[in-house]
Amino acid sequence: MAQIQCKQLAVGYDGQKVLSGLDFSVKAGDYLCVIGENGSGKTTLMKTLLGLLKPISGSLSFSDGISRTDIGYLPQQTDVQRDFPASVWEIVLSGCQNKMGAKPFYGKKEKTAALENIHRMKIEDLRRRCYRELSGGQQQRVLLARALCAAGSILLLDEPTAGLDPKAIDEMYALIGSLHDSGITIIMISHDVANAEKYATHILDVGNRVFFGTIDAYRKEREQHD
Amino acid sequence: MTDLFSKLSLYLSYPFVQYALIVGTLIALCSSLLGVTLVLKRYSFIGDGLSHVAFGAMAIATVMKLNNDMPLTLLITVLCAILLLRTGQNAKIKGDAAIAMISVGSLAIGYLLMSLFPGSSNISGDVCTTLFGSTSILTLSPEEVWLSVGLSIAVVLFFILFYNKIFAVTFDESFTRATGQRAGLYNLIIAVIIAVIIVLAMNLVGSLLISALVIFPALSAMRVFKTFKSVTVCAAIVSVFCALLGMLASILLATPVGSTIVVTDIIVFIIFTVIGKIKGGARS
Ligand SMILES: Nc1ncnc2c1ncn2[C@@H]1O[C@H](COP(=O)(O)OP(=O)(O)OP(=O)(O)O)[C@@H](O)[C@H]1O
Numbered sequence A: 001m002a003q004i005q006c007k008q009l010a011v012g013y014d015g016q017k018v019l020s021g022l023d024f025s026v027k028a029g030d031y032l033c034v035i036g037e038n039g040s041g042k043t044t045l046m047k048t049l050l051g052l053l054k055p056i057s058g059s060l061s062f063s064d065g066i067s068r069t070d071i072g073y074l075p076q077q078t079d080v081q082r083d084f085p086a087s088v089w090e091i092v093l094s095g096c097q098n099k100m101g102a103k104p105f106y107g108k109k110e111k112t113a114a115l116e117n118i119h120r121m122k123i124e125d126l127r128r129r130c131y132r133e134l135s136g137g138q139q140q141r142v143l144l145a146r147a148l149c150a151a152g153s154i155l156l157l158d159e160p161t162a163g164l165d166p167k168a169i170d171e172m173y174a175l176i177g178s179l180h181d182s183g184i185t186i187i188m189i190s191h192d193v194a195n196a197e198k199y200a201t202h203i204l205d206v207g208n209r210v211f212f213g214t215i216d217a218y219r220k221e222r223e224q225h226d
Numbered sequence B: 001m002t003d004l005f006s007k008l009s010l011y012l013s014y015p016f017v018q019y020a021l022i023v024g025t026l027i028a029l030c031s032s033l034l035g036v037t038l039v040l041k042r043y044s045f046i047g048d049g050l051s052h053v054a055f056g057a058m059a060i061a062t063v064m065k066l067n068n069d070m071p072l073t074l075l076i077t078v079l080c081a082i083l084l085l086r087t088g089q090n091a092k093i094k095g096d097a098a099i100a101m102i103s104v105g106s107l108a109i110g111y112l113l114m115s116l117f118p119g120s121s122n123i124s125g126d127v128c129t130t131l132f133g134s135t136s137i138l139t140l141s142p143e144e145v146w147l148s149v150g151l152s153i154a155v156v157l158f159f160i161l162f163y164n165k166i167f168a169v170t171f172d173e174s175f176t177r178a179t180g181q182r183a184g185l186y187n188l189i190i191a192v193i194i195a196v197i198i199v200l201a202m203n204l205v206g207s208l209l210i211s212a213l214v215i216f217p218a219l220s221a222m223r224v225f226k227t228f229k230s231v232t233v234c235a236a237i238v239s240v241f242c243a244l245l246g247m248l249a250s251i252l253l254a255t256p257v258g259s260t261i262v263v264t265d266i267i268v269f270i271i272f273t274v275i276g277k278i279k280g281g282a283r284s
């Protein structure tokens, strides 16, 4: 059953369409990779899926069991101000909040989850460090750990490997692959078509040729055009 | 020196001085709590605008000859805070203009009202009191003292209860919204707390100096500390320390309370900046 369903969806800013006529659905356990050139509207689409932007036209629906509190999200760029005083630990913990409802303080469950994701991202030694003093790649890992804390059944990632070194990129794909294996639905924006083909189950291409389908269909389509 | 101490102990034996110290300390504690949020969320201009609104509201209360002007001022300021937040969300530039309009407008209306319907023969004295606080902290009526104490405690409790949510929405509002949390509600709570703090702080430092009371302790703490928790705790301590020192100094030196406190805050800010530089320099 489809967790997310889009019909003739058009997305953009202030009534100006960036992308239109999108028809696709994401089922539980899918690994959807969104590809396309710079400026083609991938981030805009993701923000619309997240409810940060309103669809311009068409429909976007979530299936009954899914609410926004099941979603973890890694932004492409954070609006975090440069001077923000926050430790890595504080930031990762804040990802657990969407499961807490009105509960004001973090309990054992949240702390365990945060620790676990800190281990997963291999940033144990950064735990007490100040976020703004980390390198770009380290900051990326911290935000991913936060996204993992927030993710219940769906994880949306906007270029998670941007700013990582080649070894870290491979590790990141392996990690996301293992999250997918554990049953989490993945929607990821990437420019890395090779890795996308290796891990993804579905491709949404929003570039010059709009395409949505399984990875096999995508390969066939490309063979025909080349 | 002994002279100074005997003078101090004499003053401290007056109940109105004791009230002033208690209320002043509580107000300083409250006003420091949201400093970081205000500085980093670019809400500082909302705070500034609201303090002018509070001035206008106080003028209306004075003209209406209410013996306790705080409830009306509080009501108007909270309503304006909610209004400003709404307009600010719709369109960024329009929000800025709205704040400027409301804040300058309230200043003008406030002064006009006070001149048209003078509450006492000394208008410039009245205006000066509302703008700079002068001695209002020393002339609080018992009800005002209790109202201030109650509101301060409420602000601190609310802040502690919503501390983690305030952190989340200050650090990354989009993420908070995207993962299904009620970012709008948390913003509203922040705006209402700011409004309450402003009305409280008006008694201590007057409407023009409120921003200083809110922002300086946070800025000082941010020079030296690097986690949200340590900055918040440090800002609270700095703010209380400066308020106490400033109030005592103003009693002894017969200087205006508000500006003395703010000058103390500025001195501490300079000291913290130097400490931050030394600490940073030592590490790199
Ligand atoms: N806040 C905004 N307001 C108006 N237009 C915007 C805004 N952000 C982006 N755009 C425009 O929308 C279009 C799509 O941008 P988007 O960020 O979705 O691209 P993208 O596919 O994510 O690109 P990249 O691969 O570089 O991340 C661009 O032409 C951009 O100029």
Ligand SMILES: [Mg+2]
Pocket (backbone or CB within 6 Å): A042, A043, A044, A076, A158
């Ligand atoms: Mg993008």
